[in-house]
Amino acid sequence: MSLFGLSLGRLIEALCCLPGVGPKSAQRMAFYLLESNREGGQRLAQALLEALDKMTHCQTCRILSETDLCSLCADSRRDHGQLCVVEMPSDVQAIEQATNYAGRYFVLMGHLSPLDGVGPEALGMDLLAKRLDTDQIREVILATNLTVEGEATAYYISELAQTRGITTTRIAHGVPLGGELEFIDSNTLSHAFQSRQHL
Amino acid sequence: MSLFGLSLGRLIEALCCLPGVGPKSAQRMAFYLLESNREGGQRLAQALLEALDKMTHCQTCRILSETDLCSLCADSRRDHGQLCVVEMPSDVQAIEQATNYAGRYFVLMGHLSPLDGVGPEALGMDLLAKRLDTDQIREVILATNLTVEGEATAYYISELAQTRGITTTRIAHGVPLGGELEFIDSNTLSHAFQSRQHL
Ligand SMILES: [Zn+2]
Ligand SMILES: [Zn+2]
Numbered sequence: 001m002s003l004f005g006l007s008l009g010r011l012i013e014a015l016c017c018l019p020g021v022g023p024k025s026a027q028r029m030a031f032y033l034l035e036s037n038r039e040g041g042q043r044l045a046q047a048l049l050e051a052l053d054k055m056t057h058c059q060t061c062r063i064l065s066e067t068d069l070c071s072l073c074a075d076s077r078r079d080h081g082q083l084c085v086v087e088m089p090s091d092v093q094a095i096e097q098a099t100n101y102a103g104r105y106f107v108l109m110g111h112l113s114p115l116d117g118v119g120p121e122a123l124g125m126d127l128l129a130k131r132l133d134t135d136q137i138r139e140v141i142l143a144t145n146l147t148v149e150g151e152a153t154a155y156y157i158s159e160l161a162q163t164r165g166i167t168t169t170r171i172a173h174g175v176p177l178g179g180e181l182e183f184i185d186s187n188t189l190s191h192a193f194q195s196r197q198h199l
Numbered sequence: 200m201s202l203f204g205l206s207l208g209r210l211i212e213a214l215c216c217l218p219g220v221g222p223k224s225a226q227r228m229a230f231y232l233l234e235s236n237r238e239g240g241q242r243l244a245q246a247l248l249e250a251l252d253k254m255t256h257c258q259t260c261r262i263l264s265e266t267d268l269c270s271l272c273a274d275s276r277r278d279h280g281q282l283c284v285v286e287m288p289s290d291v292q293a294i295e296q297a298t299n300y301a302g303r304y305f306v307l308m309g310h311l312s313p314l315d316g317v318g319p320e321a322l323g324m325d326l327l328a329k330r331l332d333t334d335q336i337r338e339v340i341l342a343t344n345l346t347v348e349g350e351a352t353a354y355y356i357s358e359l360a361q362t363r364g365i366t367t368t369r370i371a372h373g374v375p376l377g378g379e380l381e382f383i384d385s386n387t388l389s390h391a392f393q394s395r396q397h398l
Binding site for chain 2: 031033044088109
């Protein structure tokens, strides 16, 4: 890429870190930003720096948040008795949009994956266990993905809950096996959420 | 998106300006940068600011360049007698990679498109005409895209050249009609370049 200068090469390389973006589309994006939309490029750089600076994780549910307590955890109208456990913040968003669930959340930020060195600590299971001990939770709703890792993670958490005598449910198999929550249409997800089963 | 905070919403919106990126993949990208690759996010923001700051256009051929005279125009070994006219900087790159062309370039930064208000001035036709007058050019190679607009633009430039008695060639129809240069495989492009025809 030294044909056009080092800074363009560095930009293309940096764009390649985005999910789903290969060298060819990174190049297309770089040319577009430099040729046709410099204002958009400036806005993107600023928005990125601002988000990286401001966004942190909620101390209670681990969701992405600009504050130590996220807006969901801070909302006193939401039921403390129900705790829905998901893998990613985008799953919370999908459930909020598709259902009328009004309980609390816990975001694992991943799933158990021993081969990748992701164990219970990395998923905040100690924080989760503390909430199960102290939050007077009636029901844990397991809404991890219906993948092998998501199922194993749900099983692990169901053990945590059941040793504490807490009812545990799993969102229904209505979501296709291997499917990831954030790509399921709202109707299917809403149905699966409604027909969750006792484990 | 206020679920996670305003700065995340702004980042997702800013990512949507990238070509081929809709709200869903922008969200995926934002979560990825904030969750899994903050270092990559920082690098992207810095690379973007640096490229926007440093990249300008060559005063001679209009290609993207960090200097007033690009590396191609500054290379005294390249033949001044041949001038290849393309629509975009990425086309120059494609030709450099696919062929052994060793002449000069002129980058229009687009094509004639009266409906979008893109006329000869926006494409630097006056600068091009000045080069045709002064650079002792033997051959103008028209390598605009083989689209309706690209053909019209090639025709316009062939008139400029022929009134000055300069030989004009068009890259061969080997590239599929409607195809854009930067997405053609090297072999086809190389072949089309070799078998360019007199107009
Ligand atoms: Zn929270
Ligand atoms: Zn140049």
